[in-house]
Amino acid sequence: MTDHLFQKDFISTQDWSVKDLRTAIDLAVQLKAERRSGQVHDHILRAKTLYMLFFEESTRTRNSFETGMTQLGGHSVYLTPAATQIGHGENAQDTGRVLSSYGEGVAIRDCRTDIGQRYLYEMAGHADAPIFSMQDDVDHPCQAMADLMTLVERFGSDLSGRKFVVSWTHAPKYVRPLSVPQSLVMLMPRFGMDVTLAYPEGYHLMPDVMETAKANAEEAGGTFTETHDVDEAFEGADFLYPKSWGPIMVTEEQDEVEAMAAKYTDWRATTERMASAHDDAVYMHCMPVDRGYEADEQVIDGSQSVIYQQAENRLHIQKALMALTMGGDL
Ligand code: CP
Numbered sequence: 001m002t003d004h005l006f007q008k009d010f011i012s013t014q015d016w017s018v019k020d021l022r023t024a025i026d027l028a029v030q031l032k033a034e035r036r037s038g039q040v041h042d043h044i045l046r047a048k049t050l051y052m053l054f055f056e057e058s059t060r061t062r063n064s065f066e067t068g069m070t071q072l073g074g075h076s077v078y079l080t081p082a083a084t085q086i087g088h089g090e091n092a093q094d095t096g097r098v099l100s101s102y103g104e105g106v107a108i109r110d111c112r113t114d115i116g117q118r119y120l121y122e123m124a125g126h127a128d129a130p131i132f133s134m135q136d137d138v139d140h141p142c143q144a145m146a147d148l149m150t151l152v153e154r155f156g157s158d159l160s161g162r163k164f165v166v167s168w169t170h171a172p173k174y175v176r177p178l179s180v181p182q183s184l185v186m187l188m189p190r191f192g193m194d195v196t197l198a199y200p201e202g203y204h205l206m207p208d209v210m211e212t213a214k215a216n217a218e219e220a221g222g223t224f225t226e227t228h229d230v231d232e233a234f235e236g237a238d239f240l241y242p243k244s245w246g247p248i249m250v251t252e253e254q255d256e257v258e259a260m261a262a263k264y265t266d267w268r269a270t271t272e273r274m275a276s277a278h279d280d281a282v283y284m285h286c287m288p289v290d291r292g293y294e295a296d297e298q299v300i301d302g303s304q305s306v307i308y309q310q311a312e313n314r315l316h317i318q319k320a321l322m323a324l325t326m327g328g329d330l
Contacts, residue, residue, distance in 0.1 A: 005324040009124045009131045011117065012139045013187045014212065021190075022157070025149050027330070028313070028320035035071070041319070042073030044328040049103030052134065053079045053086070053095075055110040060287060061134045061142070064314040065107055072319055072328065077103075096123035096131070104326040109134035111177045113248060130325040132318075135179050138206065142321070143286050144183035146313040148191065150306050151239060153313075154282065160192025160222065162238040163278075167230055168199035168245060170265045171290035175246030175257050180286050182209045184241060189217035189224055196225045198233035200264045202247045230267050237277040241284040242269040244294055269295035274304060282306045 002023060013021060031041060050069050052062065062078065069076040081087040086095055099106050106129055110116035116136035124131040133141050151159055166181045181197070182205050188195050195217065197205070204210075217224035227233050234240060246252060247260050269283060283295070283305045291297060299305065323330055 002324050002330070006327055007128075007130050008325050010141060010321050010325060011120050011124060011131060011133045011136075013141045013144060013183070013190075018190050021145065021148075024145065024317065024320045024324060025152055027323065028149055028316040029153065031319050031323075032313075032316040035316075041071055044072040044323050044330065045069065045104070045326055046073035046329070048072075048074040048105075048326055050074060050076045050105040050107055050322065050326070051079060051099045051103055052076055053081075053084075053106065053108045053110075054134070055081060055108075055112060055116070056135075058109060058134070060311050060314050061109060065134065065318055068315055068319040068322060072323060074104075092119050092123040093126040096127035100127035100129035103129060105130050105132060105322060107132040107134045109136070111135055111137050111179065113137050113177075113252065132321065135177070137177055138179060138182060138209065139186070140179040140183045140286070141187075142314060142318055143180055144187045145317045145321070147184065147241070147284060147286070147310055148187060149313045149317050150284070150309045151282075153309070154306065158192075160220075162193050163196065163236060164188045164193040164239045165196045165198065165233045165237040165241060167197075167233050167240070167242040167269075168203045168264075168267055169242045169269065169294040170261055170267045171244035171293045172258065172261060173290055175248065175252055175254070176244055178205055178209075178245050178248055180243060181205060181245055185209065185213040185224065186216060189213055189222045190220050192220050192222050193239075194223045194225070196227060196233050196237070198227045198230050200228060200267060202250045202260055203245065204249055206249065231273065231276070234273040235276045238281055239284060240269065240274070240277055240281055242295060243285055244290065268293065269299045271296050271298050271302075274299055274302075284310060287311055
């Protein structure tokens with residue numbers, strides 16, 4: 001029975017039980033297989049509407065949500081602050097109440113530091129439809145679920161005892177939010193994985209998130225470890241997720257960010273470091289990946305890389321989450 005998930009927000013995986021997260025993954029795997037075999041799902045959310053509000057740009061998130069709604073028989077509307085009265089100051093309450101009186105779901109990407117996730121929860125408090133996070137300043141739950149689905153598909157549903165490494169990497173281009181590493185260190189311990197977080201000084205995550213990750217590991221019988229040694233992190237790893245994020249807890253000033261990052265150009269996923277992991281280890285990244293900086297091209301395009309499966313699984317997991325929460329005909 002999944003009736004209890006009707007109209008449930010999906011802002012953080014923390015708000016969902018492990019059982020319900022597994023239900024979503026099982027459904028995503030089923031929808032993916034059915035679609036591959038030619039089955040059409042356009043009855044599931046027929047004539048239903050998802051509003052997608054983007055405060056920042058996107059390739060994967062926008063197109064996977066939009067395509068997902070098409071495949072489920074519904075419709076999606078792309079919105080930005082500039083294209084709505086949000087740009088003139090209309091607040092989360094009014095925006096949420098109005099949009100949810102028209103459609104069956106509202107999805108939001110808002111990565112503004114100290115604002116984004118609060119905006120989503122505020123809208124959720126007033127909207128009469130589920131609110132989905134398409135990434136905020138704290139969490140990127142759809143990404144983390146697509147990543148987990150990718151591991152389940154390849155290694156089975158029991159991932160306990162596997163070493164999952166989230167490692168900071170050097171990338172010069174822009175200040176990426178903390179939400180991807182934070183979503184991973186919160187979610188993966190709940191599935192019994194031994195999670196290692198590796199980063200140089202100044203790239204720490206939010207204290208609340210660290211406490212949650214530790215508590216999740218204790219509850220599930222796994223471990224959550226921090227290190228400042230990238231080589232140590234890669235050794236013996238099963239799942240490697242090297243990616244860049246900004247020193248947001250210290251500074252977001254571009255000059256300071258670049259000066260800090262320049263000290264750690266050696267923090268990258270190299271073929272040598274990959275060789276120190278388990279033979280069947282996988283290289284993961286949420287994309288966009290900064291080729292030549294975050295990882296060697298041979299790693300990104302190598303046989304251990306699952307980055308395109310992760311990107312594809314965004315579509316399938318989001319279809320499952322929308323079907324479960326938007327009153328889908330399953
Ligand atoms: N991984 C991810 O969220 O990609 P986009 O920023 O392209 O949506």
